[in-house]
Amino acid sequence: MVAANLAFTRAWTNEPVTLVDCDVEEPNLHLFFPGSAVTRDVTVPVPVIDASRCQHCGACGKFCQYGALTVLPTRVLFFSELCHSCGGCMLACPNGAISENPKRIGTLSSASPLPCLTLITGTLDTGDPHAVPVIREAKKMADRSPTVILDTAPGTSCTVIEALDGCDACILVTESTPFGLHDLKLAADVATQMGIPVGVVINRSDGNDDETRRFCAERGLPVLLTIPFDREIAAIQSRGDLLCRARPEWQKEFGDLFERCRALVREGP
């Protein structure tokens, strides 16, 4: 929600911006920016075994750290959902029996819902476990834009790391609840460990933000914006609209938020 409004505000003031949905397991940004998109597949290389060359020696199965290859006396079983596409089996095979073929794991789409806004959406195919390569491709597609805003998945594991890698600054969106604070601490640790300057946005605030603000003060994290809990704001978002479009007075807040992020980048971690 913060990413969408931030990008909308920039684009609305004719500043070119690319918004990338890195929450590839549940991408939502396209719901807020309807329009046509150009879509292509994201693939990863997976091994293909040439039965005429394979001697069933077991070297590939022994090499694979993920248990994706099981070598039987007369054939090789390949479990593609366990494969990380490292290419190691191909190197390990002494008979040159393994080559690679692309396998689709998701899609990338690019749309231009506003003249100055490019929206890139990575979508993991349902049932596929490997989100990271889709995120990597989505980010690559946005590479040449002067301003890139990434919307990440929740959590602190590999999907978030992949999205954060290489970012100049990071906004952590939290809520003033014990859950929000608990997760904020974890996320702040990750960003700090990666050497990325951090600022905090408190969303759905009911005014009881003291603990969150105390934590931010202790850790030296600036609170960049506070968005109150308000049934009208909730209703705007739930119907797929943007706060800054439905209530233009919020554009100033998000414009200021962008400037504060710029200041974060200048100051460094």
Added chain:
Amino acid sequence: MIRLAVVSGKGGTGKTMLTAALSRLLPGSMVLADCDVDAANLELLLSPRILTTDPFIGSKTAVIDPARCTGCGKCAGYCRFGAIEQAGDTFRVNPLHCEGCSVCVSVCPDDAVTLQPRQTGEIRYSEIPRGHLVHAGLVPGAGNSGLLVHAVKKTALERDGNCDLLLVDGPPGTGCPLISTISGIDAVLVVTEPSVSGLHDLKRVVTVCRQFRPRIFVAVNRYDLNPALTKDIIEYCRNEKIPVAGTIPFDPAVINAVRKGIPVTDAGQSPAAQAIQILAANLYLEIKNLGTGL
């Protein structure tokens, strides 16, 4: 044992709040597993007393010995994960990106690279009023949360496999942690909220769950914030033949209970607590004959 997982697709829909309440309301002996290992919040509502803590070694990570590295860069050329960086005259591995595939180990002409186990989290086994809770902490930035999810579930089944119910608080998303959570599960309760994105995420998570063939149920949280979309969700569920186990109103009692660190159903009567009691009763009628060894 009946194995029930509470999942959501989208984060922040009230999944943990509902799981904590169900842990009070569903009958029989139970063991809880918090499989949202990135952000394990169940402990904030159940006041667990930790009995044991075990390190979790996820996968291995490559380590380059700078004394043996001659700086040829072959490893970096073969690494598909961009995990190897130049550091002066030699190279080093960035553990944030390393997936432990061992390609670098095999291509290094100087035997400078080894795979070493790396602790990426810990698994805690705790006492709660209704039995035991297995919860985990992932080292911030560590990958392999799918493996940790698997280890949490395995610990719960090994230590308390004779319970009537395994109740799992699942992760958001549809990727490896979710898939790891729902494999081997009898019933999934998907918690959603009435928004365009909530409905979109519900459909995706249902598609993934269907591949594992559990019974699927839906709960609509904060249903009164957008009654029109709640109707759309119920319509979708009817078409998909997914029972809606209950709808929960927006109620400040929920956030007040979270601030007190208790399930909302322990905080006296409130509209949300009442709705969750009805939901739990509906759900139990549907799931009580699932599973094995009752």
